Amino acid sequence: MKGIWKRLADGDAVNMMEEAYQALVLAEFNRCRDLQFQINQTQPTSSELHGLYSDLLGRKLPASTNIMSPSQIDFGKNVHLGEGVFINHSLTLMSIGGVTIGDGSFIGPNVSIVTDNHDMEDILVLRCQPVVIGRKVWVGEGVKIMPGVTVGDNALLASGAVVTKDVPANAIVGVNPAKLIRMKGD
Numbered sequence: 001m002k003g004i005w006k007r008l009a010d011g012d013a014v015n016m017m018e019e020a021y022q023a024l025v026l027a028e029f030n031r032c033r034d035l036q037f038q039i040n041q042t043q044p045t046s047s048e049l050h051g052l053y054s055d056l057l058g059r060k061l062p063a064s065t066n067i068m069s070p071s072q073i074d075f076g077k078n079v080h081l082g083e084g085v086f087i088n089h090s091l092t093l094m095s096i097g098g099v100t101i102g103d104g105s106f107i108g109p110n111v112s113i114v115t116d117n118h119d120m121e122d123i124l125v126l127r128c129q130p131v132v133i134g135r136k137v138w139v140g141e142g143v144k145i146m147p148g149v150t151v152g153d154n155a156l157l158a159s160g161a162v163v164t165k166d167v168p169a170n171a172i173v174g175v176n177p178a179k180l181i182r183m184k185g186d
Contacts, residue, residue: 063088071090071092105139139151155173160174
């Protein structure tokens with residue numbers, strides 16, 4: 001039988017009331033919340049920030065990679081950052097499904113990357129899909145990247161884009177028209 005983290009990584013339906021979720025996942029969530037509070041209360045120019053982010057991620061943050069605070073990362077151990085990554089302020093990573101950001105990528109301010117979604121019929125059920133961002137990607141201000149998206153190397157995501165589908169290497173994508181998807185129960 002698969003453990004809770006493997007089930008989440010594989011996109012299995014996981015009920016948040018399950019004992020394993022309550023015991024293991026919430027413990028990691030709370031560890032990250034406490035570290036995020038500490039990070040977001042630390043002087044922005046403090047030399048301590050790099051080490052605090054390393055603690056949050058559960059591994060040494062590359063010396064050439066920088067994350068500006070404030071930020072909100074809910075499952076740091078599921079985040080993998082390459083060399084030379086720059087992340088501007090107000091990042092939100094809902095990273096339970098796993099987030100990878102490749103070498104040399106730049107993430108603008110107010111970006112959200114989401115790897116989980118609730119089942120439309122039962123909001124206590126989570127379904128996760130990883131997000132993978134390639135090398136030398138530029139993610140503009142206010143971009144939202146949804147579960148399961150892969151962004152190819154050298155792509156540019158224009159400010160305000162809501163990215164719901166894979167982006168090929170070297171592509172420039174943008175815009176966000178909201179539209180009716182379907183009615184509940186259909």
